[in-house]
Amino acid sequence: MEIVIPQVxxxxxxxxxxxxxxxxxxxxxxxxxALGYTEGAIPVHFEEMVDDVLSQLPSHCEIQAxxxxxDVNKSDDRNDGLFVGDKFFxxxxxxxxxxxxxxxxxxxxxxxxxxxxxxxxxxxxxxxxALSYLVDIVASVTEEQTTDVLQDHIEKQMQxxxxxxxxxxxxxxxxxxxxxxHLLFSxxxxxxxxxxxTDSALMVPIKSVSGIIGVGTEVKKVxxxxxxxxxxxxxxxxxxxxxxKRTN
Numbered sequence: 152m153e154i155v156i157p158q159v160x161x162x163x164x165x166x167x168x169x170x171x172x173x174x175x176x177x178x179x180x181x182x183x184x185a186l187g188y189t190e191g192a193i194p195v196h197f198e199e200m201v202d203d204v205l206s207q208l209p210s211h212c213e214i215q216a217x218x219x220x221x222d223v224n225k226s227d228d229r230n231d232g233l234f235v236g237d238k239f240f241x242x243x244x245x246x247x248x249x250x251x252x253x254x255x256x257x258x259x260x261x262x263x264x265x266x267x268x269x270x271x272x273x274x275x276x277x278x279x280x281a282l283s284y285l286v287d288i289v290a291s292v293t294e295e296q297t298t299d300v301l302q303d304h305i306e307k308q309m310q311x312x313x314x315x316x317x318x319x320x321x322x323x324x325x326x327x328x329x330x331x332x333h334l335l336f337s338x339x340x341x342x343x344x345x346x347x348x349t350d351s352a353l354m355v356p357i358k359s360v361s362g363i364i365g366v367g368t369e370v371k372k373v374x375x376x377x378x379x380x381x382x383x384x385x386x387x388x389x390x391x392x393x394x395x396k397r398t399n
Contacts, residue, residue: 165339167217168304170261172209175296177289179205185288200282204289212293213264215344216301220366223253238334240363243326249317249373253365257305258338259319261298262346262359263290290358298360309366317365318372322352335361 182201183193193201224234230248232241235256242250250256267290274283298319306316323329332352336343346359354361 164220165217165343166219167215167344168301170214170216170297170300170304172212172214174300175293177205177208177293177296181292181296182289185292186285197285200285201289204282204286208267208289208293211264211266211270213266213345214262214297215264215346216259216261216297217339217344218257218259218301218305218364219338220255220257221338223250223256223365223367225251235363236338238337240331240334241328242320242363243328245325246320246327246363249320250363250365250370252367252369253317254367255314255365257309257316257364257366258335258362259298259301259305259364260336260339260344260346260354260359260361261294261301262344262354262356263294263297264345264358265356267293268357294358294360298362302364305364314366314368315370316372317370319362319364321360321362332361335363 179198179201180190182205183190186193186197221236231243232239232247233250233253233256234240235258267286271283271286271290274280274286302316302319309316320327322331322335329352332348332354336348345356346361347355349355
């Protein structure tokens with residue numbers, strides 16, 4: 152896998168990462184699991200629809216990604232969040248417990264662009280609800296795959312500094328309020344990676360991911376504690392479980 156890293160920093164410790172579509176490995180099994188099927192159990196006609204969407208996927212993706220590396224100012228008397236840079240993120244207990252030993256934090260954002268969303272909306276308007284839903288699911292899985300690649304890149308960059316990373320966590324998950332998207336985006340230049348934030352903290356394009364990764368000498372990646380999260384109908388949960396099964 153080759154990822155081209157632009158040498159110019161837009162801001163101190165702010166990096167854009169160029170990810171090519173060929174760097175992704177969007178797996179049909181991930182789509183099946185996200186749709187609620189067990190591996191290999193998807194109906195034949197639906198499988199053909201998945202194949203068709205996947206064949207058109209490269210022309211509907213405009214990947215952009217980047218991150219900013221900031222110091223974490225520890226506060227031992229707080230168990231509900233961390234100071235990142237000069238601002239306090241109220242991460243709540245699940246995320247805070249995983250990031251507590253971090254010396255730095257990598258705030259990240261990534262997107263596959265608006266084309267898949269537009270395609271799904273067009274299909275819905277035309278009355279093809281099933282295919283619209285499928286395009287939306289494929290887009291979500293593709294964006295998670297994109298963020299996997301970005302996370303792998305950040306991990307390699309930190310390894311060159313003698314540091315390790317944690318899992319990634321995003322606003323809206325693990326009891327971390329989605330409203331803190333505004334705080335996260337305040338650390339990036341306006342329209343960074345082509346993503347803007349609405350007043351209600353919705354990212355545009357919708358198929359985008361933002362979040363935080365802990366960095367330090369004593370941190371580690373662990374299995375996600377999805378069973379302790381109260382979020383229902385989570386695409387990421389199905390995607391993560393599928394990936395775990397294939398790597399074990």
